[in-house]
Structures are given as C-alpha cells and as structure tokens.
Amino acid sequence: MSIVPTILCGGAGSRLWPLSREMHPKPFIRLADGQSLLQKAFLRGAMLPDVKEILTVTNRELLFKTEDDFREVNGNKIGTSYILEPFGRNTAAAIAAAALHIAKAHGEDAIMLVLAADHLITDQQAFADAVKQALALAKQGKLVTFGIHPAAPETGYGYIEAEGNHVVRFVEKPSLEKAQDYLASGRFLWNSGMFCFEAGIMLQALEQHCPEILAATAACIEASRLAEGKGFSQLDLDPDGFRNVPDNSIDYAVMEKSDRVAVIPCDIGWSDIGSWSALGELTNCDDQGNRIIGEALLHDVSDCYIRSDQRLVGAVGVDNLIIVDTPDALLVADKSRSQDVKQLYATLKAQGHEAHRLHLTVHRPWGTYTVLEENVQYKIKRIVVKPGASLSLQMHHHRSEHWIVVSGMAKVVNGDRELYVNTNESTYIPAGHKHRLENPGILDLVMIEVQSGQYLGEDDIVRFQDNYGRAG
Amino acid sequence: MSIVPTILCGGAGSRLWPLSREMHPKPFIRLADGQSLLQKAFLRGAMLPDVKEILTVTNRELLFKTEDDFREVNGNKIGTSYILEPFGRNTAAAIAAAALHIAKAHGEDAIMLVLAADHLITDQQAFADAVKQALALAKQGKLVTFGIHPAAPETGYGYIEAEGNHVVRFVEKPSLEKAQDYLASGRFLWNSGMFCFEAGIMLQALEQHCPEILAATAACIEASRLAEGKGFSQLDLDPDGFRNVPDNSIDYAVMEKSDRVAVIPCDIGWSDIGSWSALGELTNCDDQGNRIIGEALLHDVSDCYIRSDQRLVGAVGVDNLIIVDTPDALLVADKSRSQDVKQLYATLKAQGHEAHRLHLTVHRPWGTYTVLEENVQYKIKRIVVKPGASLSLQMHHHRSEHWIVVSGMAKVVNGDRELYVNTNESTYIPAGHKHRLENPGILDLVMIEVQSGQYLGEDDIVRFQDNYGRAG
Structure with missing residues (x-):
C-alpha cells in the first residue's frame, strides 16, 4: 500500500504577526522545542508506517525555507516532492493538483493523507490510530475527514455533525449560541482540515462535483515544468494555467457535496494555533500567570505573554497583554483581542509596508x-x-x-x-x-x-x- | 551685579527608563523641539540679563555630554564653568562647593541662581519676572526659594506654607489628604528646588547650620584640581575629600533651619517631568487620546503614549499604556503606575545589568x-x-x-x-x-x-x- 502524506503549506499567518510575515508564515514558526510547525507536520507524516515520500504543496518562494526545515528533521531520508504554486488558490486547487500528481506517479489507488502545515497535534499515537481507521475507510472508497471532539464553543471553526463515521452534515462557522448548542449536543466535531482518500477517488469526486477545477488544474499541470531525481520531484505550476483554476475550498467544492464522505472522530491534542492566545498557551506560566520567552523584568504584572528574541522587556502594572518583540516590529495587544492582530497585518499589507512581508x-x-x-x-x-x-x-x-x-x-x-x-x-x-x-x-x-x-x-x-x- | 546661574545636573532619571540611563540621565532627554532639558536650563539662565557665565555641577563622567549639549545652544558664547563630582552627594554638598567656588571667583556678593537641569519651565517671561523679584530679596541677604502655585494635590513634592514672600514652614511630601487640604487652603506652594542667594550669605548659613558640610567641602576643594582658561574653568573634586562630605539636601541642611529664607510664589509653567505620564503630556494627542512619537499602527487603542525611535509599534485593543521602545530595551507600563518604573531601574541596577547604565x-x-x-x-x-x-x-x-x-x-x-x-x-x-x-x-x-x-x-x-x- 502506498500512502503519501500531502502537506498543504500556505497561509499568511496574519494573526501571529509580527512573528509571522508573508514570506515567513505560520508553518515556519518555531515552538519552544526548536521545531517549526512545518517540521512537526513532516514528522507526523514520516512517522506513520509505509510512508516513503511526502508531498508538499507550497508557494514557490517558500521552497528553499521548506527544504531547509525538512533537511533538519528528515533523518531517515524520506523522499520529498513538491508542487510549487505561483500564488495561493485555496485548497481545492492544491488538492486537485496533488491528486493528479500522485495518481500519475503512484497509481490511482495511492492513498493521500492531507495534512495542514500549521497545526499542532500533541498525541502522535492517537493521531496514528485515527489515520489507521481513516486508511481502512479510504480503501473502501471513502473521502475521509478528521473531526476533532470540541473542547469549547469555538465560533472560528466549521463543524461536522456526525453519527459514528457517518457525516450528517457540514456546518459553517456558527454563532456563539449555535456553537454552545453543538458542544452540548455531543453530535458535533470540529472540521480539522485534514483528509484521507485514494487519489483516484478524489479525482472522480472532483470530476463529479467541480469538473472545471479538475480540468483547469490538469491543463495547468500539462503546461508546467516537472523536475525529477532520485527521491525528489518538483512540479512548478504554470502561473497562467494556475490563474485559470477557480478559487474554492475543498470543503465547498467536494466534501459538502459528496455522498462518499466519512469522518473519524478524534482526540489527538489538536490545535490550529490560530492566535497569539493559542500560541501563548504552549509556554508554561509562572505564579502570576505570565508566560515569558526571552528576557523580561516584571513589576506587578499578571497573565501576560511576553516574547522577545533580543531586547530586554520591562513591564509595570499591566495585565492580560500580549507583547511580542521582533528586530523591526513590536506588538502590544490585549489578549482578548488577539484575533484582531490580523487587522494590523491587513493594514500593513495594504500600505505595502515591508514589515508585513519580510523579517530583517x-x-x-x-x-x-x-x-x-x-x-x-x-x-x-x-x-x-x-x-x-x-x-x-x-x-x-x-x-x-x-x-x-x-x-x-x-x-x-x-x-x-x-x-x-x-x-x-x-x-x-x-x-x-x-x-x-x-x-x-x-x-x-x-x-x-x-x-x-x-x-x-x-x-x-x-x-x-x-x-x-x-x-x- | 554678577549673577551666576548654577545648574545642578545629576540624578538617575530612573523613572524615565529606558530612555534615561545612569550615563544618560533625565537632563539629556530631548523633547519634541530637539532640545534637551539641560539645554533648556542653560538657555533659561543664559537669557537672563547680566549673565556672563553659567556654572554646572555634574558628574565627571557626564562632562563631555554636557559640553556637547551646551555647545549646540551657546550661540552668544557665555562662559561655562564646571564643578565635577566623582559621585553624587546630594544638593547641600553641590551648593556648598558652588558657593565656595563662586565666592572665590566673583566675590561673596555674587548672586547664585540655582537651577535644576531636568525641569521644564514653559513661561520664560514669568520666570524672568520671578528671578527679578528673587534678586531684589537676595540682595537684601535672603535665601530665596521659588514656590510653584500647586495645580493638583501632588504627593511627590515638598510644600512651602507662605504668606507673601514670608515662609511659614516647609512640609515634607504629604499624604493625599493633606495635599488636598494644602491645595484647598491656597497657602501652600510646591518647593521647586530652585534658589537664589548671594554666595557669601549661603556660606554664612552653611557655617551656621551645617558647619561640617562646609568644612568638608572646603577641604575637598583644597585637594581638588582646578583647570582654568578664557571663559572656562573646571574644578575636578577630589574623590577622597568628597567622600567625607555629609550627604544631605540643602532643604534639610539649611533652608528649613534658616530665618533668612524667603519665597517667590510663581506661575511659570513649571514641571519636573517626574514620570512618563508627565513627559507624555508634552506630546499632542489624537482624537483617541493617543500620543505618538515614531511609527505606530493602532487598532482600537486609546489614551496610550507610544514612543519608538526605530521600530514599528503595532497595538490592538489596549488603553492607558506607556510603550517606550529603545534599541536594547522596551517598557510597557500602565500609565497610572508610571512612578513605579523606578522599581525596574532599581532592579536592573542591583543586577548590574548594562541596560540601567548605558544605551547602545x-x-x-x-x-x-x-x-x-x-x-x-x-x-x-x-x-x-x-x-x-x-x-x-x-x-x-x-x-x-x-x-x-x-x-x-x-x-x-x-x-x-x-x-x-x-x-x-x-x-x-x-x-x-x-x-x-x-x-x-x-x-x-x-x-x-x-x-x-x-x-x-x-x-x-x-x-x-x-x-x-x-x-x-
């Protein structure tokens, strides 16, 4: 059996600015153990049985950083192949390209395990067990999603209503009231954005539910440059062709329409680290609830997350703040407003400010x-x-x-x-x-x-x- | 008549850390007009009639910075003389040394106008008028203090109870309740730390009320090196001698004991800029009450003071903060706690941390x-x-x-x-x-x-x- 973990490595990570930048997005952020989220995603796939190759779909400009990250952790020399996007075109295009590529290279019955590059999964054993269940369903021709048992009435996630492995329906980001109902009902799972299916089955589903995406992606690949070597391949998607691919998510384009969908309910220690609050919680706190990375001197400070690579941070009489210092930009935000950091990023991008794109x-x-x-x-x-x-x-x-x-x-x-x-x-x-x-x-x-x-x-x-x- | 403005340039300025450091104390902080507080003090003296020389008492290590500051603004080439302290020994020692020096150089009837190097006085005309009144009293042998009409029940200042120019009593830093009473009574003034007197009269008062300070200071000067030139003199106080001078304030040592004291009540736009709150108020605010120096991007932020020389500061959902960024250290403080910044400074000093002493x-x-x-x-x-x-x-x-x-x-x-x-x-x-x-x-x-x-x-x-x- 051929299993190809397929890492989708994209996104701006605008909510983790100023640590994340357009050219240094969330997957590249390093956690306290020194590993980036991308490296963790790589190892998550590499540690599964029967994996000989990992395919990564990423922006062309991020290739060298991605290779650097993989090189650091790829001890057992798993093959790395890449599909390089000239720009982001949402998940349907990325998955269609990956499915076409894998079906051609490994056959239509090769199984794809689609992983996000910027999520954290702390229970690898539970993850491996969930993948095992997913593989069994995928081999039966299912399009398998991974549903996370919700821990809180989050309004930022999509939900899946499930009965066992059966998907009753997908629900978009709900109101707080609805999210509370979902949590109470015990029938709803968070849609994690991870999937498992045979490449050929996904191609059939694309053909059935969004043939224009499949056709445009196939045409794009025809026009694209493929470089191959031993344990290595690199498909550089043609920009003109890729621009013709409709922009849609795989959930909208396929999952919500298909009757082949199944779900694996999971408890795998999953987090999408969608804000500074979430990232902060990965650092241990002191008696006053402060979480510190770097050098800080505090006087009457509580429940703050302070992160500084180089500078000394002094704080007096403040509470519940996020303070993130980088060589060229500093963030000070109320912790309860950490989602709004993306507004700063959007403004900087609109201004063409270098601090949205690059680090020093x-x-x-x-x-x-x-x-x-x-x-x-x-x-x-x-x-x-x-x-x-x-x-x-x-x-x-x-x-x-x-x-x-x-x-x-x-x-x-x-x-x-x-x-x-x-x-x-x-x-x-x-x-x-x-x-x-x-x-x-x-x-x-x-x-x-x-x-x-x-x-x-x-x-x-x-x-x-x-x-x-x-x-x- | 010989008037010698005598600038006392010392102090750590610990409450304005990280902009102020031990080797870059408050007098050297530049305001929005580009002038330092020290330069303003110099000009304040230089603009008075009959002033041909300004004497500055400062730390030996601050001499070159002081000279640099004076050189920038000393267009009409007023003579500059210095008394260089090896370490701080409070105001009685500094004034005693200055009085001995000036009496010797210009005669006992030379008038000293003692000015702090780190205060702001916005109404130069009112100041000149107050000095004029003070000179008249000084020539009658008075030890004249300048009392500021209080604008608020400040608990950080000493007060002077006055009837006209007559000093009823000095009062130490009061409780809030007492300060409110003082304010309401209309009889109390803030003790500004500025003085005017004949050098010889001060020497008599020192001899009468604290002869040990006078004697030790005189002995120290005997052992010290004096360098003199045209429009220039520099008295480098002998460390061993200076260590023998008792550490006391001129208020305790002389003013509160002498029956020759008089006060000039003033409205001169005085501020001692004793905290980031006070310094912040010198910058204009926008509609949300934010006062910004440097590049800042704000989202739902109000009543903050943000100062950054180089870095971009992004802020989200915060209120009433002081954010001061320097190349090696950052301060984030609640504005209401700005007095407590000195606690950080004290800790850094105790640690021997470079960030208390030097800028990059x-x-x-x-x-x-x-x-x-x-x-x-x-x-x-x-x-x-x-x-x-x-x-x-x-x-x-x-x-x-x-x-x-x-x-x-x-x-x-x-x-x-x-x-x-x-x-x-x-x-x-x-x-x-x-x-x-x-x-x-x-x-x-x-x-x-x-x-x-x-x-x-x-x-x-x-x-x-x-x-x-x-x-x-």
Whole structure:
C-alpha cells in the first residue's frame, strides 16, 4: 500500500504577526522545542508506517525555507516532492493538483493523507490510530475527514455533525449560541482540515462535483515544468494555467457535496494555533500567570505573554497583554483581542509596508542575510552561507561592497581574481566588478558586508550564473 | 551685579527608563523641539540679563555630554564653568562647593541662581519676572526659594506654607489628604528646588547650620584640581575629600533651619517631568487620546503614549499604556503606575545589568559609538567622530579591527604608517598594532568597525596618548 502524506503549506499567518510575515508564515514558526510547525507536520507524516515520500504543496518562494526545515528533521531520508504554486488558490486547487500528481506517479489507488502545515497535534499515537481507521475507510472508497471532539464553543471553526463515521452534515462557522448548542449536543466535531482518500477517488469526486477545477488544474499541470531525481520531484505550476483554476475550498467544492464522505472522530491534542492566545498557551506560566520567552523584568504584572528574541522587556502594572518583540516590529495587544492582530497585518499589507512581508533576516537558497543597519549612505548586512553553498555570480552598478569574514572561510571571485578569504580577513568588491561568494567549508560562513554607494536597493543586481535558477 | 546661574545636573532619571540611563540621565532627554532639558536650563539662565557665565555641577563622567549639549545652544558664547563630582552627594554638598567656588571667583556678593537641569519651565517671561523679584530679596541677604502655585494635590513634592514672600514652614511630601487640604487652603506652594542667594550669605548659613558640610567641602576643594582658561574653568573634586562630605539636601541642611529664607510664589509653567505620564503630556494627542512619537499602527487603542525611535509599534485593543521602545530595551507600563518604573531601574541596577547604565549608543569626548551587533566571535560598531576630534593612540592585545569609512574622511595611524582613509575605503588594524583614528575634516566621520578576536571587551585597551586626559 502506498500512502503519501500531502502537506498543504500556505497561509499568511496574519494573526501571529509580527512573528509571522508573508514570506515567513505560520508553518515556519518555531515552538519552544526548536521545531517549526512545518517540521512537526513532516514528522507526523514520516512517522506513520509505509510512508516513503511526502508531498508538499507550497508557494514557490517558500521552497528553499521548506527544504531547509525538512533537511533538519528528515533523518531517515524520506523522499520529498513538491508542487510549487505561483500564488495561493485555496485548497481545492492544491488538492486537485496533488491528486493528479500522485495518481500519475503512484497509481490511482495511492492513498493521500492531507495534512495542514500549521497545526499542532500533541498525541502522535492517537493521531496514528485515527489515520489507521481513516486508511481502512479510504480503501473502501471513502473521502475521509478528521473531526476533532470540541473542547469549547469555538465560533472560528466549521463543524461536522456526525453519527459514528457517518457525516450528517457540514456546518459553517456558527454563532456563539449555535456553537454552545453543538458542544452540548455531543453530535458535533470540529472540521480539522485534514483528509484521507485514494487519489483516484478524489479525482472522480472532483470530476463529479467541480469538473472545471479538475480540468483547469490538469491543463495547468500539462503546461508546467516537472523536475525529477532520485527521491525528489518538483512540479512548478504554470502561473497562467494556475490563474485559470477557480478559487474554492475543498470543503465547498467536494466534501459538502459528496455522498462518499466519512469522518473519524478524534482526540489527538489538536490545535490550529490560530492566535497569539493559542500560541501563548504552549509556554508554561509562572505564579502570576505570565508566560515569558526571552528576557523580561516584571513589576506587578499578571497573565501576560511576553516574547522577545533580543531586547530586554520591562513591564509595570499591566495585565492580560500580549507583547511580542521582533528586530523591526513590536506588538502590544490585549489578549482578548488577539484575533484582531490580523487587522494590523491587513493594514500593513495594504500600505505595502515591508514589515508585513519580510523579517530583517531574509532566507535565500544559499543561507540568510540580515540587515543590521541601513540608511542613505550605506547598508550593513550579516551574511550566513551554508556549507557548500554559493551565491550567484553577480555585479552591481551602483554599489561597492566590503566583505569581512568573521567566521569560517570564503571562496571569492572578485573581478578576474579568485581567492580564499579566511576568518578575520577582508576583500573589497568595487562597483561594476563581477563577483561571487562561496562557502567551500563544512561550517557556516559568516560575513559582514558593508555596502556603499549612491543606490543600495536589492534590485541593483545582475546575475550571470546561479545555482538556484535565478540568473538571466 | 554678577549673577551666576548654577545648574545642578545629576540624578538617575530612573523613572524615565529606558530612555534615561545612569550615563544618560533625565537632563539629556530631548523633547519634541530637539532640545534637551539641560539645554533648556542653560538657555533659561543664559537669557537672563547680566549673565556672563553659567556654572554646572555634574558628574565627571557626564562632562563631555554636557559640553556637547551646551555647545549646540551657546550661540552668544557665555562662559561655562564646571564643578565635577566623582559621585553624587546630594544638593547641600553641590551648593556648598558652588558657593565656595563662586565666592572665590566673583566675590561673596555674587548672586547664585540655582537651577535644576531636568525641569521644564514653559513661561520664560514669568520666570524672568520671578528671578527679578528673587534678586531684589537676595540682595537684601535672603535665601530665596521659588514656590510653584500647586495645580493638583501632588504627593511627590515638598510644600512651602507662605504668606507673601514670608515662609511659614516647609512640609515634607504629604499624604493625599493633606495635599488636598494644602491645595484647598491656597497657602501652600510646591518647593521647586530652585534658589537664589548671594554666595557669601549661603556660606554664612552653611557655617551656621551645617558647619561640617562646609568644612568638608572646603577641604575637598583644597585637594581638588582646578583647570582654568578664557571663559572656562573646571574644578575636578577630589574623590577622597568628597567622600567625607555629609550627604544631605540643602532643604534639610539649611533652608528649613534658616530665618533668612524667603519665597517667590510663581506661575511659570513649571514641571519636573517626574514620570512618563508627565513627559507624555508634552506630546499632542489624537482624537483617541493617543500620543505618538515614531511609527505606530493602532487598532482600537486609546489614551496610550507610544514612543519608538526605530521600530514599528503595532497595538490592538489596549488603553492607558506607556510603550517606550529603545534599541536594547522596551517598557510597557500602565500609565497610572508610571512612578513605579523606578522599581525596574532599581532592579536592573542591583543586577548590574548594562541596560540601567548605558544605551547602545555611548557618548565619548570625541563623538559616539553604537554597538550594532555583538557576539562571541565579533563585534560591529558604528563610530562617529566629530570634526577635528581624535581618539586616543591605542593598542589592543586580543582583537584586530577592520575599519570602513562610510561618510567623511579619516586620518589613521596604523602601526608605523599614517594614512588618509576616504569614504568607501577601508583599513585593517592587526592586534598589537598601535593605532589612532582622527577626523581631520569639517563634517562628521562615520566609520563601521568590525572587531574580531578571542576577547572583545572594552577593557582590552592600552592608551598611549589621549587628547582628553585618559592615557596612562
């Protein structure tokens, strides 16, 4: 039997701003144990029996971050394949593409286990048991959903009314009153957004209930680029084709219409970590109910969640606040209003403010760079290059660069010269010089770059050759 | 007639942490008009008639910052003299030293106008009028205090019960009930901590009421170093001598005991800016009562004071908070608890935490340096050297330094070489090399320094020659 966990890794995570950004969404947030939600989703799938490959559907721009996350935890070398979206098109398009891809690669009877990349499941054993039940139903041709026994009258989730594994009906996000009724009745489950089915059965259901989505997705895949290797495949969805796929959720498009749907009621320690309140609860609290990550000094403070990577946080006489400090942006919110953080995010996005999109530390295929200081005259970056990685062979028209290696060893192309720059050595790249930075070693290369020139924008770059397909 | 405004510039400003630090106390805080409280105190004195010199009593370590502040505003080149304390010893010692110094320099009938460096007075004309009245009484041999008509039943101030210019009695910080009574009676004034008297009269009063303070201070001055020049003098109090001076306030030591005391009731727009609430009120508020300095994005926020130099502050659903963000420390406090910020400061001081003492930007006689990033392997600083200024000729045992000039021109001694380093040029100082940095130009020199080595502490420095008396 072939089971392919299919991780849907998308979403802005706008409610966890400023920790989450458009290019650093919720799946990449790390918990106290050092693992990201995405890594946890990967391991959740990888730890199941008979899993040899995990398929991830994600945004093209998040591929390198996703690969980095997987590399850290993929000890037993499970195959990783990717479907790369040029932009988000909701879950029906993502699942249709995944089903087409898996049916072709592994046959129509291959079983897909659709997992969200940004949920937390604390009881892996109960999860594995639920998956086992789901597999049995999937093999009978069912479209299986996972329903969570509700712990509170949440109004932010969809509900499933169930009798055993039978789905009576799906219900959209209810009013508080209805949610209380649902909770009291014992007949309703939270719709977790996880599914299990044979690829072929999903394709049949798409054909039956939303043939336009299936057809447009199939056409898009036809026009798309597929790269394959050993234990690796990467389907880069064609933007023009993908734009033709109707935007709909798999619940609307298929699940709520199909008579093949079944549900597995679960108690698996599930949370969608949908707000700072929810994320905060994962940190232990002190006697005053404060949950602290980082350095904080409190005077008469209670029930606060304080998270700071670098700065000291002093607080006096406050209660029930969320305080989240990042290098370029700070959030102070009343805990009861944590859902409204998404309003700030929406405003920042509408303003085109950089703080909605990027952190000061930006991930690149070769490593990261962090802007330490920036003004009209100069820009200072810390650049970390992974062992064996290389930046593109490039040139800038308007800026020259001073490179100082502070850890590791760099191999540098500087105009016509090729040289090694060791820790505590430096080199100077004049404007107009072709140059390249490479880490030939087995430890991270850390370099301080001081840029100087009349224009210091990231778009002053001409790439001649690039290991990651970004040249010309 | 010789009038010498005498500015007492001390205090930790612990209630305005994290903007104020031990080495950046309240007098140096800048208001919205760009002027520091200290500059305002200087101008307050300088704008009075017949003032040719201003004497400042301050901590030795604050001299260069004080001179920098005065230089910015001292357009008509009033003489500046200093009494430098090795540590704080309360107001009696400071005033005794000032009185001895002024009596010697200008005669016993020279009039001292004692001003606090960290108060705000918005009505300069009313202040000048009050000073005029005070001068008349001082010339009659009175020890004149300035009493502020109370605007509220403040419990943090001392009060003066007055009949006209006659002081009935001094009262210590009262209970709220008493303060309300005082306010209602119309007979009480706030004790502002400003005074006016002849130097000789103060010396007589010290001799009469606390001869041990006078004697110890006189002995200390005998043992101290005095440097004098044109329109300039600097008395560097001997630490051993100064330690022998009893610690007392001028109110306790003299004013409350003397029968020569008089009071000038004033309405001069006085505030001692004793808390973030008070400082916040100097910023205009929007329709929701929010007072913002810097970049902030608010959603359902009211009556907050938000101040951030660099970072974006997002706030949701909060009310009546003080949020103050600085490069290394953040404060979030309930506005009604703003007095308690000093508790945080006290804890940090007890811990020996750097955030109580210094900002990331540190002032030096030659300019400033700012730590941009620091870890075990390297440290990055932005160094700004004032035109004409020069760092000491120095050497480090354990670190080498990469210097990159990003603005202006540097004159550099590097081992046996002397060279000019222009904007966008760099030089490398190996460990063990004698070196010196100088700004020969007329614009600020801005340099990025990347330090690399096994030990990066500020104490790894050997100074061979220094323009500011810090060598050997």
